Amino acid sequence: MVMKEGFKDLERPSEALSLFLGKCNPIDRIRSVSLAEADRRVAAEEVRAPRPSPPFRRAAMDGYAVKASDTFGGSTNSPIRISLVEDFQPSGGKAAPIHTGGALPEGADAVLMFEDAEEVGDEIDVFSPVAPGENVSPIGEDVEEGETLVTKGNRLTPAQLGLLRSLGVEEVPVVDRPEVAVIPTGEELVEPGTTPKKGETVQSNGITLEKYVERWGGNPHVKAVLSDEPERLNDGLNWGLEYDAVVFTGGSSVGRRDRLVEVLREQGEVLVHGVSIQPGKPVALAIVQGTPVVALPGYPVATLVDAYFFLRPLIAELLGSEAPEVKGRVELGRKIPSKLGRLSVVRVAVEGGKAYPIRVSGSGVLSSVTRSDGFVLIPEDSEGIAEGGEVDLYYWR
């Protein structure tokens, strides 16, 4: 009854996560980067507008800059005629062509659209009056001076970079990417590029975690495979503690060889060991010398699920930001049954806008990940979800 004894106090994943994140602190290393380097980075401070936008009264349409009162009373039957000039005269009684985005000249207070007038020699006939301010963007209409452009913790988007540029902001303070140590462990694992002998398996979680860490905003550092001996695990842990977070994969279960949790317990505090999620049960969350440590199971699919639930939010916490969203609502095309009392992870494929559970045979079946578009969760207090029910789909992206 090894498994049951070891995991007798299974935590709900959400509670385990809160407990863990409560002991983690955002990193405080900040740097200023150019806009070209800032996409997807997390703003370390609020950024405010150094000037208003537009910085001058701007034509919102193509037409003529006019003094509105000069057009009052104009109609199709009884147009008002005013002179057409190249440069507007503040004295009034004149109209000057202006293009969308152009600065409204001193003394003008409206833009008369081309289609509301007709040129007659060096004059125009006004067919329709304009009100003061019509077709004009006032100073600061878009952004007022001092207005917040970017909030602390924002993950910057290309649209925001455009806004910053248009206001003359060319550098942004961003939080350093968290440095994340990734340590694959396992007696049977061999390095990529070697041909495995019988009983050996090529270490493949390293590249998966490396690329997800990048996608989630961290800087990954993947170590060569370690064996399961406590001395080796200790060496790995000490190497990893130089970074902002440490992720082990493999060796978090309570089997005979799974000594990692003991090693973590010796050097620090194991907050969680085992959560009520399937696959993904044997995860451990610890704080060692102030550094968060996530011990993921070795089975590829369990690794992935726990990385989504614990590593993704951890990196966001270190960045002082929200985790990048990976889920969307989708309708189930077929009923999914589930077991009461544990959170079930069901891999699904999306066809014609509906999600269908795919056939799998165990948490080690990595191919199922690439045949599915993501996974849905069946809550602990549910015996399943009926066809047509709506669920959150966590995409593999």
Added chain:
Amino acid sequence: MVMKEGFKDLERPSEALSLFLGKCNPIDRIRSVSLAEADRRVAAEEVRAPRPSPPFRRAAMDGYAVKASDTFGGSTNSPIRISLVEDFQPSGGKAAPIHTGGALPEGADAVLMFEDAEEVGDEIDVFSPVAPGENVSPIGEDVEEGETLVTKGNRLTPAQLGLLRSLGVEEVPVVDRPEVAVIPTGEELVEPGTTPKKGETVQSNGITLEKYVERWGGNPHVKAVLSDEPERLNDGLNWGLEYDAVVFTGGSSVGRRDRLVEVLREQGEVLVHGVSIQPGKPVALAIVQGTPVVALPGYPVATLVDAYFFLRPLIAELLGSEAPEVKGRVELGRKIPSKLGRLSVVRVAVEGGKAYPIRVSGSGVLSSVTRSDGFVLIPEDSEGIAEGGEVDLYYWR
């Protein structure tokens, strides 16, 4: 009545897109990249498994390798006793410890879980029989030799990279990133880093498009701002035709200065000019000397909307792939009214899981983009969507 004349044959956006993509061809430059470089790249060919996984019969649990028939009849009350050995003997009658993932020795055909037996000196008591094959992953259970791992056109994910690595595939053929020329145009625009004088605006669409092109899988090349003179536009077009696609921003309307479409018409075929979407109406789609050209409007928000609708799918078409998904289902927190006959783009902010339209005053209002999480579409044949209605939200990501 300039605008109405110019755009009298407004196309539905989806029809405009089909017409345009029908004239574009995927690029045929392929290269082989290492797994470390392959994340998010598009597979140029199908990749098949060079060996099965697992490549040997593998223990699926920690326990003892046994011949199943040796355990038949064992029960808690009447256990069967067999000898415990370090190395399994094919002759039978023996049990040898084995770890999850280990190779099942020759002659063994099942794994007896630790908790179903008890060690008694150099023997074990078997409390429960196992069937042949129990707790064993047969060869090829996860992936059969020759099975498709990656389909042509797949955008590779970290999970797929792990699968490829575990099967010994270290290089993947990918489609070259489409080289995309981005050409900002406009008389009133000045380069980033310069302080705009009255009437001038800093060119900001360049960085927005540059970063979205990267996110969507292309390689952007942003040119310095061009004025609206036909000779300059021609120079820009000729420069752009060296790349796989050309994107102009600004100068696609039918105002007096908007000569870009004429320039495109002289050198190639303008398939679409003006679509029934607001904001975003004055977009033009052309093929010039075999190269797709997208002429986006200059107003930042209209630029963005049209980039989502036309540039994102174009890059996907060039890659021979699906466009990266940017939308999710969301419930409206407040009714959105709309005008019949045109597709309306409404910027919304998400709060408490519901989308609320934000107050905006024109397509030039870029700040609204950063205050919103994305936009929803109100179809042409609808007068709006009621509170509580479900819509697709296109996220700014």
